Amino acid sequence: MDDLRRSMLNTYTAQPLDRVSHGRQNTAWLGAQYQHPQASYLVLNDQDVVTVDEQVLALNQNQFQLLKRVQAVSLLGIHKAGKDKGSPVFVLNVADVETELAALKNTPDFQSKTLGVISLREISHQLGVNTAAMYSxxxxxxxxxxxxxxxxxxxxGLTHQQGGLSQQCSNEECARIEFPRINPAVIMRITNGDKILLARQESWPERRFSVLAGFVELGEPLESAVQREVMEEVGLAVDNIQYHSSQPWPYPNSYMLGYTAEASTFDVELEQDDITQAVWLTAEELREKNLAGEILTPPNLSISYRLIDDWFEQQTGVTLASIQPEEPWFVAEE
Ligand SMILES: [Zn+2]
Structure with a gap:
């Protein structure tokens, strides 16, 4: 399996939209997208997803045109394939759901339906992989x-440019252009022989263990960030650092870069406050403690689960999902 295919198995990576980076610089083309009859509008309330009867709310062009006061609409891109190929998708932010979407309440589609908000983290497992990537x-x-x-x-103040993918300073003498910021973090699976290192932070749900992670610092190669973070958090020197896969992580704006690395000793020293426990486990020990409820793995939404699961499958021939009683977090895209 190559790196692209491995990354595509991570949640939020299966992006169905073409961002049209060059096309969106053409203002006539961009204007036409805003009038497109098959346009759809994903509705967010700041960091949460707006729902109607507990399903994610995406407005069509007719419904969108009913809205009186619209704060911000940005073009995410156009569908690359499938029945919606060529149709633009926008994100619409509403600060006050009931007030700003009030005009919809009088339409047949929305009568006697309930609007709500939910975090993306909570609803991701109900979405298909493509839809989850668009919302992320x-x-x-x-x-x-x-x-x-x-x-x-x-x-x-700044004004949106290129359909919202950049912003420009409104002071003509300055005119500085701002682009979205991404905060890269490394996340790494440490093994020694047939054992994996799992750690927990005090702030996590009880009994939850995961792999180590940390933000990349200025001027630092990613592999050095892996070495530094492991040394800072558990006092271990690691080598044989290998790239695994990547995952955009919208909580709120990280980029997870997954690695594997090997330690040559088991001597863990907890040097920082954030890691309160670290354990070395064989796959059989992880299976036993997981089934006994003593150690819980991270939700399978995250690359941390993938890193642990890939190792578990290498060791045992079966996936973590096959031994865990919960439903899979994702359903196949229709
Ligand atoms: Zn400026």
Whole structure:
């Protein structure tokens, strides 16, 4: 399996949209997308997803046109394939769900239905993989726009450009262009022989264990970040550092870069406050403790689960899902 295929197995990676980076610089083309009869609008409320009767709410063009006051609409991209090929998809942010979507309440589609909000984390497992990737992208863009409202050089307000994928300073003498920020983090599976190192932070749900992770620092190669974080968190030197896969992580705006690495000793020293426990386990020990409820793995939404699961499957020939009683988090895209 190559790196692309391995990354595509991570949640939020199966992006069905073409961002049309060059096309969106053509204002006539961009304007036409905003009028497209098959356009759809994913509705967010800041960092949460807006729902109707507990399903994610995506408006069609007719429904969108009924709205009186619209805060911000950005073009995410156009569908690359399938029945919606060529149709644009937008993200619409509403600050007050009931007020800003009130016009929909009088339409047959929405009568006697209930609007709500839910976190993407909670609803991701109900979405198909493509839909989850679109919402992740929408949430990342919304977060950047809502937290980046003033020019970092002169403090003037910013205006959206290129359908919202960049912002430009409104001060003509400055005119600085801002692009979305991504915060890269390394996340690494440490093994020694047939054992894996799992650790827990005090703030996590009880009995939850996972692999180690940390943010990349300025000027630092990713592999050095792996070595530094492992040394800082558990006092182990690691080598044979190998790339595994990547995952955009919209909580709120990280980028997870997955690695594997090997330690040559088992001597763990907890040097920082955030890691309170670290254990070495064989696959059989993990299976026993997992079934006994003593050690819980991370949700399978995250690359941390993938890193552990891939190792477990290498060791045992079966996946973690096959020994765990819960339903799979994802359903196949229709
Ligand atoms: Zn400026």
């Amino acid at each position: 992208y929408a949430k990342l863009l919304n977060h950047w726009q809502l937290t980046t409202r003033f020019c970092v050089a002169c403090g003037s």
